[in-house]
Amino acid sequence: MLFYTAKRFVLMLPVAIGVSLVCFLLVHLAPGDPLSAVLPTDASAETQAEMRKLYGFDKPLPVQYGLWLGRVLQGDLGVSIASGRPVAGEVINAVENSLVLAAAATLIGFVLGSLLGLLGGYFRGTIIDRLSSFTAVLGVSVPHYWLGMVLVIIFSVQLNWLPATGGGPQGSDSKGLNWDYIRFLVLPAITMSVIPMGIVARTVKALVAEILNQEFVQALAAKGLTERGVFRHVIKNAAPTALAVMGLQLGYLLGGSILIETVFSWPGTGFLLNAAIFQRDLPLLQGTILVLAIFFVVLNLLVDVVQTAIDPRVQRA
């Protein structure tokens, strides 16, 4: 087990270097001048050349990559061209905000999804089952950003119950367990929760239906267990798979969502990426992509390790 983990960890390194190379090259291959964010459009050629030198964009690409990688390995992601602030600080802030949003969305998605799944599985073949399936399919099919806009129109514009945009009453610095902050979280979290909700609902429904067909359920009923008692056993049997699915969903959501965060101006990684792309802010773009990519690499490693711990067959394969 230890050996396997170590091997996987070593294998992660070339992947991480590959990722850094790809995200460096991608942003440099894209058209546009990285200095357009900081220079007035009619800046003189001399000013442009000077700024290019100042930011090191005058050096050949491989040299730029080497310098950048060297700094990254020391934990320095550079300084945003557009804002002048250290990229690491900006990314950490954004990751924090995305984390809050992802956790809230997963929670909502898991609770609603499980409930829908249980209802659907339990009332197989009835109208409730069909409603539950319909909602689950809707959840995975509806475009996020569209749902976000519709929710904003209904709950912010028409009913005026919840704020339409922003990361908190005084910005995301005002994070806290109070309604003033949470009300900013409600709409983006609900919008983000529909996909995990749909997926969890379908999984749970299939699980419940399958478990209810198993002989031990009939045996339990035959032994005289109450309906509630039988159901508790069903839930216990379905829970591990449902939790695993939820874990994966949380992983996906942690990456943030450019669309949802842009629609709600939620200051997470997606919003940051969007701003970085539009401003041609290369250091910020590279830094954010790198952090997200490394995050996924680590997440994959963790999943593999945990899976191996649970299921030794994976290790042998």
Place this chain on the structure above:
Amino acid sequence: MTVRWAMTGAAMLLASSFLATASTGALAQGTLRIGMTASDIPLTTGQTDNGGEGQRFLGFTAYDALVNWDLSSATKPSDLVPGLATSWTTDATDKTKWTFKLRDGVKFHDGSAFTADAVVWNLDKLLTKESPQFDPRQSAQGRSRIPAIASYKAVDPLTVEIVTKTPDATLPYQLAWIMMSSPANWEKQGKNWDNVAKSPSGTGPWKIVNFVPRERVELVPNPDYWDKPRIPKLDKMVLVPLPEANARVAALRSGQVDWIEAPAPDAVESLKKAGFDIVTNSYPHNWTWHLSRVEGSPWNDIRVRKAANLAIDRQGLKELLAGMMIPAEGFFPPGHQWFGKPSFKLTYDPAAAKKLLAEAGYSPEKPLKTKILISASGSGQMQPLPMNEFVQQNLAEVGIKVDFEVVEWNTLINIWRAGAKHESSRGGTGMNYTYFIQDPFTGFIRHLQCDLQPPAGTNWGHYCDPEMDKLFAEVRNTFDPKAQTAILQKIHEKYVDDALFLMVTHDVNPRAMSGKVKGFVQAQNWFQDFSPITMAK
């Protein structure tokens, strides 16, 4: 209770919980919250970034220039007024030597005094790389605004002398860009501009107090502002970056902000119906096709240029934009102080256009074929795709067949800098580009002066006319403002009479605001004054 009942109950609870969110009460009064189009808070240290919007919200609010813009009137064109300098003169014998008399008793927000040394310090901040306070970010924004300056010195605490490279009467316009930050505050913040950004200090009517990067910045009135009538009436002004147009509209409609910049044109009708005010005004902006004058360009023939200008149905275009434009009558908006009296009228006259084209050897059957570079979006570009298609159709009707090469906005900027001869222009003979035309340099000189052909400058089309250059030189050598205005009018007349651009329209700088916002006067300028605004209860 059976499982079935429990589950049904849970389902109902679930449905109702969606609807159980409570409404919040009324919002604080005396606070104006504005949704900007920028995706981040513009630079707060003095010389702002994010173009005209940055200067509008974090330049002229917290800072002053030696020379300010008069932003007090919505009806008359906006001109220069004394700012931190009360008067300026040039030496009778040496026209490159300027003397600026400074306003006495002005204090920065941190309490330190504004003096001639502070002016020198601020110019060093932008121009002198060896100075400890040199800030590359502010320099990138500010240096290209003051190309005329050769040297400067403090003569006494309230007098500054500035020497220009050549006689240049446009210096006051150039200096109107340069914001004065506090040297004492920079010292106090550990001589570090990143720290200054968090707690900046200027002399302006507003003080920057709370700054959350990317999310919001708060400004409060400066009760000690030197221009007493311009001490803000509000308690507070909050600026929120909302780059996405729909998010801005939603924020306004849900009452999260009271004012948004540039509402999406298709949202204007519904905003009006919902009781919001749409405020518009003319300002020095234009939407043109910048024409190439490189050898072989069809636009070298004045008949073709005039024909194109006569072929555009500007009223029809206005309908397309739901009225949100001012049809061009020249390069500057009608009514501008430099408009003059051009003899060529930009009417919609397809017959006259056809006649001119026929003289030049073209007809709808044997059309002139050419390629124009356009962008799909971009700051100030309005609605470039439908608008360009409209113009394309108009031109096709008289015998000019245009193909578009659509490039991304930042690519177009790079092509614009590279010039029409550069390979990146891909043989395009024109470019749809919108201009900030606020002063003689940005308005006229940079587009057409011979020695500003790329790569030296942004005369994209490589236009060169000694007669025009002579007029530009006259502007720079005429120090009496009235006489200078007369020459600027002459230049504009030549722009129009020679049909040097395809002049299509001007934006109206729309902003949408709640009915509670009172007292705002939208000046005919890129910058605005927020001091007279109040919020109704």
